[in-house]
Amino acid sequence: MDLFSTLQEEKGRLSQSETRIADIILNDFEFAVNASIIELAERADVSPPTVTRFCRRLGCDSFSDFKIQLARTAYIGVRYLKPEPQSTDPADVAKDIVAKAQNALYMLHQALDLAAYEQATDLLAKAEMIYAFGAGGNSSMIASEIQNRLFRLGLRVTASPDHSMQLMMAAAAKPEKDVLIGSSFSGRNTELVRAFHLAREGKVSTIALTQSNSPVARAADVVIAIDMPEGTNIYRPTSTRIAYLAAVDILASLVAHKIQAQATLTLRRIKQQLVTHRDGDDRQLLGD
Amino acid sequence: MDLFSTLQEEKGRLSQSETRIADIILNDFEFAVNASIIELAERADVSPPTVTRFCRRLGCDSFSDFKIQLARTAYIGVRYLKPEPQSTDPADVAKDIVAKAQNALYMLHQALDLAAYEQATDLLAKAEMIYAFGAGGNSSMIASEIQNRLFRLGLRVTASPDHSMQLMMAAAAKPEKDVLIGSSFSGRNTELVRAFHLAREGKVSTIALTQSNSPVARAADVVIAIDMPEGTNIYRPTSTRIAYLAAVDILASLVAHKIQAQATLTLRRIKQQLVTHRDGDDRQLLGD
DNA sequence: ACTATCACGAAAATAATTTGCAGGATTTCG
DNA sequence: CGAAATCCTGCAAATTATTTTCGTGATAGT
Numbered sequence: 001m002d003l004f005s006t007l008q009e010e011k012g013r014l015s016q017s018e019t020r021i022a023d024i025i026l027n028d029f030e031f032a033v034n035a036s037i038i039e040l041a042e043r044a045d046v047s048p049p050t051v052t053r054f055c056r057r058l059g060c061d062s063f064s065d066f067k068i069q070l071a072r073t074a075y076i077g078v079r080y081l082k083p084e085p086q087s088t089d090p091a092d093v094a095k096d097i098v099a100k101a102q103n104a105l106y107m108l109h110q111a112l113d114l115a116a117y118e119q120a121t122d123l124l125a126k127a128e129m130i131y132a133f134g135a136g137g138n139s140s141m142i143a144s145e146i147q148n149r150l151f152r153l154g155l156r157v158t159a160s161p162d163h164s165m166q167l168m169m170a171a172a173a174k175p176e177k178d179v180l181i182g183s184s185f186s187g188r189n190t191e192l193v194r195a196f197h198l199a200r201e202g203k204v205s206t207i208a209l210t211q212s213n214s215p216v217a218r219a220a221d222v223v224i225a226i227d228m229p230e231g232t233n234i235y236r237p238t239s240t241r242i243a244y245l246a247a248v249d250i251l252a253s254l255v256a257h258k259i260q261a262q263a264t265l266t267l268r269r270i271k272q273q274l275v276t277h278r279d280g281d282d283r284q285l286l287g288d
Numbered sequence: 289m290d291l292f293s294t295l296q297e298e299k300g301r302l303s304q305s306e307t308r309i310a311d312i313i314l315n316d317f318e319f320a321v322n323a324s325i326i327e328l329a330e331r332a333d334v335s336p337p338t339v340t341r342f343c344r345r346l347g348c349d350s351f352s353d354f355k356i357q358l359a360r361t362a363y364i365g366v367r368y369l370k371p372e373p374q375s376t377d378p379a380d381v382a383k384d385i386v387a388k389a390q391n392a393l394y395m396l397h398q399a400l401d402l403a404a405y406e407q408a409t410d411l412l413a414k415a416e417m418i419y420a421f422g423a424g425g426n427s428s429m430i431a432s433e434i435q436n437r438l439f440r441l442g443l444r445v446t447a448s449p450d451h452s453m454q455l456m457m458a459a460a461a462k463p464e465k466d467v468l469i470g471s472s473f474s475g476r477n478t479e480l481v482r483a484f485h486l487a488r489e490g491k492v493s494t495i496a497l498t499q500s501n502s503p504v505a506r507a508a509d510v511v512i513a514i515d516m517p518e519g520t521n522i523y524r525p526t527s528t529r530i531a532y533l534a535a536v537d538i539l540a541s542l543v544a545h546k547i548q549a550q551a552t553l554t555l556r557r558i559k560q561q562l563v564t565h566r567d568g569d570d571r572q573l574l575g576d
Numbered sequence: 577a578c579t580a581t582c583a584c585g586a587a588a589a590t591a592a593t594t595t596g597c598a599g600g601a602t603t604t605c606g
Numbered sequence: 607c608g609a610a611a612t613c614c615t616g617c618a619a620a621t622t623a624t625t626t627t628c629g630t631g632a633t634a635g636t
Contacts, residue, residue: 015583033356037624047585052625063624064352064592068321071359088545090402090409094538098397101534102390109386114378121378136576137436141429148425149526189576238437238537242530246389249526250382257376288424288477303614325593335616340594351593352623 003069005110006058018054020044025070033071037063100239104228108243111227119222120181120207121254124150127179127205130157133166133192134183142183142209142244149252153259154266163191170195175203182206185240187214196220209247224251291357293398294346306342308332313358321359325351388527392516396531399515407510408469408495409542412438415467415493418445421454421480422471430471430497430532437540441547442554451479458483463491470494473528475502484508497535512539 007022014022021044025032032040041048055066087093124130130150134143140161147159160166170180180199182192187210196206196219208220217223224247228240295310302310309332313320320328329336343354375381412418418438422431428449435447448454458468468487470480475498484494484507496508505511512535516528 017584033360034353036622038622048624049586049626050584053583064355065322067352068355068359071356072321090406090542093541093545094397094400094402094405097534097537097541098393101393101530101537105386105389105393109382112382114382117382118378134576137440139576141433141436144432145429148429152425185576242389242533245530245533246385249385249389253381253385254378257381288422288427288473305615324591326591336593337595337617338615341614 003058003060003066003073010058014054014057017044017046017050018057020046021051021054029070033067097239101242104239104243105246107228108226108246111225113225116222116224117251117254120224120251121258123179123205123207123222124155124181124251124255125258128156128174128177129179130155131166131169131173131178131180132157132159132182133161133169133180133195134159135161135163135189135191136185138185138241138244139183139189141241142248145245145248146181146183146252149248150255152266153252153256154262155255155259166191166195167198170198170204171202173199173202173204176205178204180204180206181209182216182220183209183244184214184216185210185244187211187216189216192216193219209244291346291348291354291361298346302342302345305332305334305338306345309334309339309342317358321355385527389530392527392531393534395516396514396534399513401513404510404512405539405542408512408539409546411467411493411495411510412443412469412539412543413546416444416462416465417467418443419454419457419461419466419468420445420447420470421449421457421468421483422447423449423451423454423477423479424473426473426526426529426532427471427477429529430536433533433536434469434471434540437536438543440554441540441544443543443547454479454483455486458486458492459490461487461490461492464493466492468492468494469497470504470508471497471532472502472504473498473532475499475504477504480504481507497532 007025011019011022021040024040024044031043035043037048037051041051044051052063055063058066060066060069087096130146132143132146132150134140140159143159143161147157150157158169160169173180180195182189182196184192193215196208196216199206200219200221205222206220207222207224208216209224209226210216210220212223212225212227217225226240226243226247228243295313299307299310309328312328312332319331323331325336325339329339332339340351343351346354348354348357375384418434420431420434420438422428428447431447431449435445438445446457448457461468468483470477470484472480481503484496484504487494488507488509493510494508495510495512496504497512497514498504498508499515500511500513505513514528514531514535516531
């Protein structure tokens with residue numbers, strides 16, 4: 001487990017002095033990772049032993065162990081604690097975006113519900129036809145991405161960003177054979193919910209990539225939950241999208257492993273096609 | 289700068305003892321971050337002072353500073369030093385994908401050519417119309433993504449994955465007013481190269497997101513270079529895409545800052561539209 | 577009000593790290 | 607080839623950082 005989560009959890013149970021230490025760590029991370037136990041103690045106006053005890057309490061072996069653990073989660077964790085002043089300097093903008101994207105990935109990994117992924121994998125691998133739905137710039141991209149990833153494995157799949165089409169397709173899907181997979185960043189795409197209900201009525205299994213405990217999540221059989229802390233402008237949909245993409249990537253890889261033989265064959269054929277169509281250079285693997 | 293790069297660079301100039309220390313760090317990272325200077329020294333068969341000197345040489349203030357820096361770059365940097373063991377266990381697959389994606393982001397950031405981004409930003413911000421081109425599952429996604437990001441800023445933009453359309457559009461673009469931006473993961477999409485040539489003849493500025501020194505790169509005025517070592521796993525040549533997406537994100541953010549007033553207004557209108565169209569809950573920021 | 581528990585810091589003890597120094601190896605240059 | 611210079615290295619001492627021990631005062635429960 002990572003320190004920041006632990007810290008958030010324990011926060012309530014800490015004593016006054018310990019809270020002061022925690023605050024310093026949360027507010028001035030740079031100082032905290034670099035400081036010695038004495039400096040940290042002084043700044044928090046406590047004694048070094050208190051700091052040691054604080055570290056132990058958080059599950060670390062020692063103060064140095066604490067600092068290491070802190071540093072390790074750091075690159076990932078700092079950003080969402082300290083929303084830094086919005087700089088428009090290109091270097092900062094770039095750094096910021098990269099850091100946030102990495103955060104999103106980190107959090108995806110933290111919250112990974114493998115069981116859900118495996119269930120989804122089973123459904124997809126067995127499906128005779130897969131319908132991938134999503135609307136709006138973000139989710140529609142995810143839907144095409146699902147298509148893009150799965151057809152390469154030899155699966156039958158179509159993606160649609162169109163509500164009316166989605167409803168019709170959901171109605172046309174074959175019971176217990178076809179699978180519907182939908183994405184909604186907000187979790188409140190009511191049209192998608194409707195399509196899910198329709199599918200459920202028709203005994204078509206449904207998978208949702210969405211915020212947990214949202215209307216979309218509740219309407220689906222299997223939920224690949226992707227929850228990013230909302231509220232501030234820190235988590236713009238753009239870094240969330242990276243998490244979605246990684247989730248699709250994971251899902252597709254698991255499916256690929258599950259149906260390995262078939263997938264390898266299809267891939268080879270696709271590649272063949274690309275190579276002969278292009279300049280004979282096969283350095284490009286699977287499409288541009 | 290991060291420690292791993294420094295370590296790679298200095299590697300040749302190190303003495304015997306120091307090389308031993310470096311090897312231990314590179315091969316058994318877990319041990320290295322957790323060990324005390326004495327343990328590390330013993331294992332490398334050197335004295336503690338040698339370790340201290342080693343740390344200084346790498347630009348750290350002290351051994352502890354070294355460990356902190358090591359821990360900080362760790363999550364990101366280790367993976368691509370040690371080729372992963374091929375496992376199909378879902379947890380490993382997931383971890384691997386996340387790590388690769390983070391690596392891709394890391395490498396994007398390392399190799400960032402800000403000047404190119406700024407040039408591209410200038411072109412895009414001033415463009416009267418933007419054409420975003422890309423073909424194949426990956427690049428066509430990037431093209432739509434460019435559209436998705438830029439139209440929100442109030443810019444006029446269209447994306448096309450269709451070669452014939454691309455050529456016609458390139459021919460129709462207005463000299464010195466319109467801009468063409470194209471993506472090619474492989475750098476050898478000859479149709480895109482043709483479109484770029486056409487644009488150049490017509491004095492339409494061109495921006496390429498592609499591999500550096502590739503045909504596509506050579507055909508463009510401004511190159512946002514994205515060079516990734518493609519993995520060996522044929523199921524998943526895809527972490528590169530995350531880097532592309534982040535690059536687009538950076539580009540779009542820079543453009544947004546450049547034309548801030550206009551962008552803010554447009555964004556507000558889009559949001560307004562989404563909120564009234566949905567259930568009045570504005571928790572979703574900018575599309576699903 | 578009494579006891580148990582807890583939080584905390586002072587000081588002592590311990591452990592880790594760095595510094596200064598000197599021997600030995602290696603390189604450089606005459 | 608040999609002498610001087612330089613660099614690498616470890617030892618031991620000095621320094622610094624961290625942890626443990628122990629005692630005090632505060633707080634909560636009975």
